[in-house]
Amino acid sequence: MATKYIFFTGGVVSSVGKGVTAAAMGRLLKERGFSVAVQKLDPYINVDPGTMSPYQHGEVYVLDDGAETDLDLGHYERFIDIRLNRVCNVTTGQVYAEVISRERRGDYLGGTIQVIPHITNEIKRRIGLVGRTTGAEIVLVEVGGTVGDIESLPFLEAIRQLRFDVGRENTFYIHVTWLPYIGATGELKTKPTQHSVAELRSIGIQPDMIIARSDYPVEASLCEKIALFCDVEKRAVVPMVTNPILYEVPLALEKAQVGEYLLERLGLEARRKPDWTDWETLVERVKMPKPTVTIALVGKYVELHDAYMSVREALRHAALHLGVELDIRWVHSAELEKGKGWEEIKAASGVLVPGGFGSRGIEGKIQAIHHARTNKIPYLGLCLGMQLMVIEFGRHIFGTDEVNSTEFDRSTPYPVIDLMPEQHGVTDLGGTMRLGLYPCILQPGSLAHACYGVDRVEERHRHRFEFNNAYRKIFEEHGMRFSGLSPDGRLVEIAEIADHPFMVATQFHPEFLSRPNRPHPLFLGFVRAAAQQAGVLPKV
Structure with a gap:
């Protein structure tokens, strides 16, 4: 069959939930027997989010092939349980870099390079790559930003043109919009949605469906009003009230019969009846009262929880599987250096230090790790969290605070963490780290081996520094x-403290491969150890 395309645009405000909506709809289609893939079109001029501050962009999500992408790709992979590739995240920077490169080579034969057709053609080419490289029958494409943003216009023009390139019967446009609530009158207002759709129609795109997001229940009369003024079928206006349980969104869309409507409009028939048993069980587990386990997440970007999106979700996956409720305490490591926030650390039954870059807040993280090691509190370190566990242990061995990483102190006499050999001489920061999926051989009898239950795993990496093998023996x-260890034994991938209930740290990022119904083994082991520490699960 011809590849089908579903396009998602956003209206009224940004961060309205397009990513979760696209992911949930992908799950609806997968449940009906179709192979799907999702692509994010990001309007920013950066080539990728790899060099952007987490405060600006949130988490950088890494794929198997090493692509540094938008955090929405994490939603896509977790909800649909698929593995995406680098063509699934496109930025304005990538598009313009490619077009300018071709112009410099003379590929355009002296022609004037313009947004239309050159930029839009490159965008369309990249959209077409998704189906060809993933084998997906249905490709869902999310356009970042909000209709009306000047930087989104080339992407919107490209998806408008695709309706003619691939046929109207193979395209479907969904507009995700926001209904503001006026507290003084107790009303939800549809006027911003009407204006947003008018803006979309002015550039040639008529939405086939409107997802009406709201913090309050949406009455049927409001949906009818939106349908009337936006020229959309009544049953294609779908209210989507903010849900505290993220994984309930696919069930809400299923209840609204969105899957059936999509297939009807795309001229498809379901290949199997959707089976939501596991998903419904997952949501029921969330709703059930459970004993609470407190985890201290010690980071440097904790003001923006999206900076640790995958870590948070991986913790929740493990907790749901074990039947416990997590109380995540977001602890700013720089505050620990000032003596603040220690009550959160001391109240926790587990300590987690995630990845990051730069020297700010490093000593606070090391202090938290020292607390976990000396008080036998379960600890999980991720990437930088492993490097800092090594530094803390090195300071214990050598009895000096001079033990460090050359990332933070180039002249340290004890460089227990050092730049990877292949990183010497690298000047560009973007896309030059050790990125993507690499194999790891697990040592029998170790905690890591007990968690995984296998001898070899593959995990996603994003780092520039590593354990210095000169210190391995001591x-x-x-x-x-x-x-x-890496298959050749050269790189340390996982380190753990032998005389400790659970102190395990990884050079890779296991959070990227955790799934709602299949929690990552290391997160499962960590949360189990924390629950045992808290006394809510029996010690084995």
Whole structure:
């Protein structure tokens, strides 16, 4: 069959939930037997989010092939349980870089380079790559930003043109919009949605469906009003009230019969009846009262929880599987250095230090790790969290605070963490780290091996520094076990403290491969150890 395309645009405000909506609809289609893939079109001029501050963009999500992408790709992979590739995240920077490169080579034969057709053709080419590289029968494409943003216009023009390129019967446009609530009158207002749709129609796109997002229940009369003034079928106006349980969104769309409507409009028939048993069980587990386990997440971007989106979700996946409720305490590591926030650390049954870059707040993280090690509190370190566990243990071994990483102190006499050999001489910061899926061999008898239950795994990486092998022997002699190594034995992938209930840290990012119904083994082991520490699960 011809590839079908579903396009998602946003109206009224940004961060309205297009990513979750696209992910949930992808799940609806997968449940009906279709192979799907999702692509994010990001209007910013950066080539990718790899060099952007988490405060600006949130988490950088890494794919198997090493692409540094938008956090929405995490939603896509988790909801649909698929593995995407680098063609699934396109930015304005990538598009213009490619077009300018071709112009410099003379590919355009001296022609004047313009937004239409050159930029829009490149955008369309990249959209077409998704089906060809993933084999997806239905490609869902989310356009970042909000209709009316000047930087989104080339993307909107490209998806408008695709209706003619691939046929109207193979395209479907969904507009995700926001209904503001006026507290003084107790009303939800549709006028901003009407204006947003008018703006979309003015550039040639008529939405086939409107997802009306709201913090309050949306009456049927409002949906009818939106349908009338926006020229959309009544049953194609779908109210979507903010839900505290993210994973309930696909069930809400299923209840609204969105799946059936999509297939009807795309001229498709379901290949199987959707089976939501596991998903409904997952949501029921969320709603059930459960004993609480407190986890301290010690980071440097904790003001913006989206900076640790995948870590938070991986923790929740593990907690749901174990039947416990997580109370995540977001602890700013720089505050720990000032003596603040320690009550949160001391109240926690588990400590997690996620990834990050730069020296700010590093000593606070090391202090939290020291607390976890000396008080036998379960600890999980991710990427930088592993490097800092090594530094803390090195300071314990050598009895000096001079032990450090050359990332933070180039002249340290004890460089227990150092730049990877292949990183010497690298000047560009974007896309030059060790990125993507790499194999790891697990050592029998280790905690990591017990968690995974297999001898070899593959995990996603994003780092520039690594454990300095010159210190491997002395660390092992003092009780650190290198339980995960690269196949050639050269790179330390997992380190753990032998004399500790659970102190495991990884150079890779296991959070990227956790799924709602299939929690990551290391997160499962960590949350289980924390629950045992809290006394809500029996110790084995």
